[in-house]
Amino acid sequence: MKHTRFGILLLVAAALVFLGGCTTGLKDSNPKQADIAYIYEQLPKLHVDFYHETSKAELGKAYRAAMEEAGKLGDSDFYFTLRRLAAMAKDSHTAVGFTQEIIDGLSAIPAQFSYVEGEWRLSVVERTHAALVGGQVIAINGFPMQEMEALVAPFFSHDNEVWLRYYLSQQLNLTNLYTSAGIAESPLQPVTLTVRERSTGEEHTISLTPVPAKEYGMLSFATWYQKHPETGPNNAPYRALLLEESNTLFIQYNVCMSYEDYPLQAFIQEILDVVDSAPITHIMIDLRYNSGGDSQLLEPLVDGLGSRQAEKGFSIDVLIGEGTFSSALMNAMHFKKRTNARLVGGPSGGSVNHYGETDNFFLPNSKIPVSYSTKQFVLDENHPSGPLMPDLVIERTVDDILAGRDTVVEALLMSY
Numbered sequence: 001m002k003h004t005r006f007g008i009l010l011l012v013a014a015a016l017v018f019l020g021g022c023t024t025g026l027k028d029s030n031p032k033q034a035d036i037a038y039i040y041e042q043l044p045k046l047h048v049d050f051y052h053e054t055s056k057a058e059l060g061k062a063y064r065a066a067m068e069e070a071g072k073l074g075d076s077d078f079y080f081t082l083r084r085l086a087a088m089a090k091d092s093h094t095a096v097g098f099t100q101e102i103i104d105g106l107s108a109i110p111a112q113f114s115y116v117e118g119e120w121r122l123s124v125v126e127r128t129h130a131a132l133v134g135g136q137v138i139a140i141n142g143f144p145m146q147e148m149e150a151l152v153a154p155f156f157s158h159d160n161e162v163w164l165r166y167y168l169s170q171q172l173n174l175t176n177l178y179t180s181a182g183i184a185e186s187p188l189q190p191v192t193l194t195v196r197e198r199s200t201g202e203e204h205t206i207s208l209t210p211v212p213a214k215e216y217g218m219l220s221f222a223t224w225y226q227k228h229p230e231t232g233p234n235n236a237p238y239r240a241l242l243l244e245e246s247n248t249l250f251i252q253y254n255v256c257m258s259y260e261d262y263p264l265q266a267f268i269q270e271i272l273d274v275v276d277s278a279p280i281t282h283i284m285i286d287l288r289y290n291s292g293g294d295s296q297l298l299e300p301l302v303d304g305l306g307s308r309q310a311e312k313g314f315s316i317d318v319l320i321g322e323g324t325f326s327s328a329l330m331n332a333m334h335f336k337k338r339t340n341a342r343l344v345g346g347p348s349g350g351s352v353n354h355y356g357e358t359d360n361f362f363l364p365n366s367k368i369p370v371s372y373s374t375k376q377f378v379l380d381e382n383h384p385s386g387p388l389m390p391d392l393v394i395e396r397t398v399d400d401i402l403a404g405r406d407t408v409v410e411a412l413l414m415s416y
């Protein structure tokens with residue numbers, strides 16, 4: 001089964017890289033109204049089950065409000081209005097994407113946030129506020145973080161809270177989002193953050209000036225990722241490390257794709273050759289940073305390790321977390337069902353039973369891409385709605401992030 005989705009564009013990365021006839025008059029009067037009408041008419045028609053959690057009346061009400069406001073909407077507010085409509089599908093795969101024009105029109109404060117240890121934390125900030133890195137974010141513009149989440153959630157396509165917070169961690173610095181959510185009057189006005197400093201417990205209120213996307217990469221940042229663990233996030237689509245002291249083979253699979261210059265099947269065969277020839281006692285399959293692709297590509301590794309496990313007796317731990325989504329979640333479940341594997345880490349960003357197998361269309365005037373699900377996946381009819389839960393919960397800590405330690409891998413190595 002094949003899953004695709006629009007990639008979430010980090011602002012930092014961008015800087016570095018059926019009302020029928022009664023809507024006709026509105027559609028003809030304004031390009032923004034025409035695009036709003038198009039998404040309203042097409043998404044419910046094309047999506048496999050758009051109304052599984054949203055009623056036609058709710059969508060119709062949101063649509064009429066959007067049409068009434070369209071003439072007053074700037075480009076960024078228009079974009080977030082479209083996102084709000086698409087998010088009513090309650091489906092992480094159904095979403096409004098970006099165009100370069102949209103990215104160029106975005107502004108953000110020089111900060112980023114991460115949800116760790118049950119709190120929002122300041123993970124990146126302009127260097128003058130370096131002492132606050134890792135601190136708990138109490139409020140943005142005076143809005144407590146719980147209230148902030150509630151205000152911006154309708155603009156983010158999601159079907160569980162884990163994915164919502166993962167998605168928010170990448171875009172919660174966008175000041176255009178603040179204006180659409182009603183917590184700022186302009187995307188260019190300074191933003192106040194209230195942060196509790198880690199070392200002292202003192203609360204600080206700082207003011208940050210938004211920066212256009214094209215200028216973001218020119219700033220100097222302090223980040224809690226100054227030190228990188230060997231088994232942490234990596235740009236390679238797939239890689240393996242032999243942790244010789246513990247006879248552990250660490251396999252990181254970051255995207256469900258195969259690349260021509262290093263085909264996935266060649267990588268899998270190399271893995272199986274190592275397992276056949278080396279005294280491996282433990283295998284870790286890291287899916288924590290994999291947001292999907294084609295779930296079938298990893299089947300030979302699942303079956304190959306499963307058949308060898310019975311003969312050689314090595315353990316298999318599959319690492320999952322907030323970034324484990326779509327086809328990567330399916331791969332985790334395949335390991336769980338077809339090998340004697342244990343799921344370790346935190347709840348997945350993807351939901352076990354979900355909508356996917358996406359297609360897309362472009363809005364006629366703005367050319368903004370819109371993805372939608374064409375299939376429902378019921379991977380476990382007895383599973384409650386929501387993410388895949390690990391057998392062994394080991395979640396990252398602020399202390400370990402700052403020290404450059406991989407909490408999950410180190411805890412496992414100590415237990416072997």
